[in-house]
Amino acid sequence: MSELQQTEPQGTERQESGRPVGVLATTAAALLGGAGAAWVIGGVFGGGLARLTAIGGAVLGALIAWASYRTSRPALMQLLAVPAALVAGSLLVLPDSGGDLGELPGFVRDAFEQGGLSTPPIAFDPGWRVIVVVLCTVVVVTGVALAVEFAMPRLALAVPLVVIVGGMLVQPSTGETVTAVVALVFVLAGLGVSYGVRLSQEGVGGGRFEVRRLARGAVVVAVLGAGVAGLSQVGFLYPAGDDDDSFPPQRPGTPPPSDAAVVFEVSEPDGTDHIWRTGVLDVYSVDENAWLTPPYDPDRFVPLPESGAVPGDDGPSPDDAEEAVITVVAGGGRELPVSGDVATLSGVSAQYDPRTQTFQSTGRIADGTEYTVASVAVDRDTLAEAPPSTSEELSEFLAAPEIPALVEQLLLTAPPEADGQYERLQFARTALYENVVAAGSGEPVDVSAERAQDIIVQPGTKASPYEITAADALLARWLGVPSRIGYGYYTEGREPNAEGVVEVRPEDGATWLETYHEGIGWVPQPRSPEQAPPPVEAAPEAERPEVTASEDRALLVYVPTRVQTVRLAYEFVGYWVLVIVPWVLALVLAWVWYPAVLKVLRRGKRRRWAAARGLRERIAVAYADLRDVANDFGIGHPTLTPIQFLDTLRPDREHRELAWLTTRALWGDLARDLRIEDAELAEDLARSVRRRLARAQPLPLRVLAGISRQSLRDPYTREIPNLWPRRRRGPLTAIGSALRGLLRRPATLRAAVVVGLAFFTLGGCSSVVIESGPPDPQRAVQPVVPETVAEFALLRSPSAEQAFTGLADQSLVTDGRVYEIYQGSQRQALLQIAWFKSGIEDRDEAKRQMLASIETGEFVFSRIGEERAYVKEAADANVVVWFAPGDTYYQLVVTRKDLPVEALERILKGLLAYQRGDVHEIVNVREAPPQPDPRLGSPG
Secondary structure, X not given: OOOOOEOOOOXXXXXXXXXXXXXXXXXXXXXXXXXXXXXXXXHXXXXXXXXXXXXHHHHHHHHHHHXXXXXOOHHHHHHOHHHXXXXXXXXXXXXXXXXXXXXXXXXXXXXXXXXXXXXXXXOOOHHHHHHHHHHHHHHHHHHHHHHHHOOOHHHHHHHHHXXXXXXXXXXXXXXXXXXXXXXXXXXXXXXHHHHHXXXXXXXXXXXXXXXXXXXXXXXXXXXXXXXXXXXXXXXXXXXXXXXXXXXXXXXXXXXXXXXXXXXXXXXXXXXXXXXXXXXXXXXXXXXXXXXXXXXXXXXXXXXXXXXXEOOOOOOOOHHHOEEXXXXXXXXXXXXXXXXXOEEEEEOOOEEEEOOOOEEEEOOOXXXXXXXXXXXXXXXXXXXXXXXXXXXXXXXXXXXXXXXXXXXXXXXXXXXXXXOOHHHHHHHHHHHHHHHOEEOOOOOOOOOOHHXXXXXXXXXXXXXXXXXXXXXXXXXXHHOOOOEXXXXXXXXXXXXXXXXXXXXXXXXXXXXXXXXXXXXXXXXXXXXXXXXXXXXXXXXXXXXXXXXXXXOOOOOOOOOOEOOEEEOXXXXXXXXXXXXXHHHHHHXXXXXXXXXXXXXXXXXXXXXXXXXXXXXXXXHHHHHHHHHHHHHHOOOOOOOOOHHHHHHHEOOOHHHHHHHXXXXXXXXXXXXXXXXXXXXXXXXXXXXXXXXXXXXXXXXXXXXXXXXXXXXXXXXXOOOOOXXXXXXXXXXXXXXXXXXXXXXXXXXXXXXXXXXXXXXXXXXXXXXEEOOOOOOOHHHOOOOOOOOEEOOEEEEEXXXXXXXXXXXXXXXXXXXXXXXXXXXXXXXXXXXXXEEEOOOOOOHHHHHHHHHHHOOOOOOEEEEEOOEEEEEEEOOOEEEEEEEOHHHOEEEEEEEEOOOOHHHHXXXXXXXXXXXXXXXXXXXXXXXXXXXXXXXXXXXX
């Protein structure tokens, strides 16, 4: 049955003909435009599978859009287009997920995180397949919905055109001409079809006319496409662009910390290389003094054959290779860890980069992926016999700054037996690793020629593992040996577990030198410094870093001071806004939507009221519900009679029958002879007309009608229940009217503003002053501090304690102690102990101000072992505060952000256990000294 629609007022004209839009032809126009958009979207990716997938998504969208208008609720079915596209996209990734659809969110997340749209073409990973299908489906469905809703067939191409324009901005230069021509053909074809829909609306032409028109349009489109393709060849429309699609070399970023305990597992025979390469840095920028990543070029990757043999003439022979089986435990990326000189890689679909000798999987690596790597180890004698490389292609791997004088002097001191290039390199590397001392983390930093000279020739120079490798690679280039930095994992010394498997963990991450040798290729040459870092206990105090904000932002000394705080009005307002806004939003939503709830309650009350009175009342209630719904939609007026109301809607048999039945039952000949069948018929007719009237309205109008108060304030009749109170003027109403009248006067309004500002700036302020008396060291309890806790050493820092002395007058504490906590040669944390002054009136307020002044955010009440503490995660540090019983003193530990939580817990548990006198296995002392009783304030 057709839906009811409101008749148009006289004197207005429709932009389109009164005939409805042809859904099938409009869908065809949207499909053609969507196919153009799909062609452009697919061009961003490499290969033809992307375009085929995108066009499939457009076809799916066209089918959903066309089928939606074959149902009674097209809007609902169109909303289901996204779930349907997700289902279709998930079917495309089933082969990569191993049948586990739980991997789908990970695929999509990886696609967004890896990016690459700025340098197309990009790999058509499984996540992109889902995104492309959903996008193309939504484009077509949205185009059809717009065209049908507004009766404008040309709107079917609006959304596809936007996608086409945006997609052309990120097209690869090698195929942008063909992409533009094909997209133009699709758009012109879609315009031709949409124009035919417009003509059919106006009643122009017929079947033969339409066929001739489409044939002529096809010829025009073909001529225009050929013309555009021809002009593009002479550079008129599409000037020749740079064919280089590679990423330029970039600075290496710091990898994010891994949450995985084990990254992958290796089952390898004895003697297999312990190097597992995932990438290299082979470009040195003299201007930036930095090692950079190699340029990324997607055309450089070579698919591995089914045999897994690595392509290339100088690759190692598989006959001499030893195999290792790798099982990925924590997948998600694409890089495949491989050993040094790979002969074959099998068990996973991968591609090979001849420049970097790295491997990537063609899709996202799932957890549990297993593959086999066969590699060949190269001995020292073979490297020594290799002749120097003379290939010009390797000249870029010799780029380096001018050799420093001290390094050049070192090379001149090489013994006579070091006559070959390889022997001279090993002599210089021996000097480097004998002089340098490893210290710090392995984060990538700039390494200039001067810094490399210090690392190579100055004994005792401290350098991070990355700096050592960077200097090592520069040293090789100064000797004329092509070199680069390899990075990945190094598992030498790692014992296999009971199953004979070596577990590779994030802490096994490493960098090493790789050199090129003629006839052999790139060979990793890992090496470790021969000098261990000096023990912490022997480190001179003058060499320890000062604890100041300028030198070490992560580790600061916090001194609580006596302050006078003024809380202005905006602080109160800000606090109460955070408290009240959720409730205000809830009240606003309730105020907006309660008319809808009230109408439902009203309908139920009316039916019960009518059922208790008789048939005439049932008919009146049924018809009144219809008229109230029309009133909310703004159709008609409550004063119109049922017969007059017929003229406001298009002719409808059920509506006419209901109007006459209501009129005769309430005011005519049926009033005295009503039967129950009449009441049931009136209710059925009213329900049908009411529902079809609502369906004919757009969805936004339905929502507005649902929350409208119009039918509540001005119902069709007040003779039946309405549940909306009539206004009555009472005392509160009079007071409100008087206040509104006063506020309308400008003078009164200005006075109210002045009073409010005065209240918030003066009366809204509060002062909090903490008075403290003179220092009373006799009451201070001295907590003892061990020399070592687990692998951490605690050294007192008098220089850092000067912060308490400098703020003695304003401080809330008598004095403080600061201990630096070292792990090896790396300072990881500060322990700060301070005693509150006697005479503080409100210690709780003092504690609150102290906690509030440390960094930003809120402390979280937590428990360290058996002790209660306050914990806060700041931007670049973690802070833990423990207050002694009676709040006589506190202990504060501030650690670096990268210190694991487990290590922090070991420090705190061991420290507090030692101070309690408990025997604790992680405190490296035999016996704890007697402890004072903090409750008594004197030795126990």
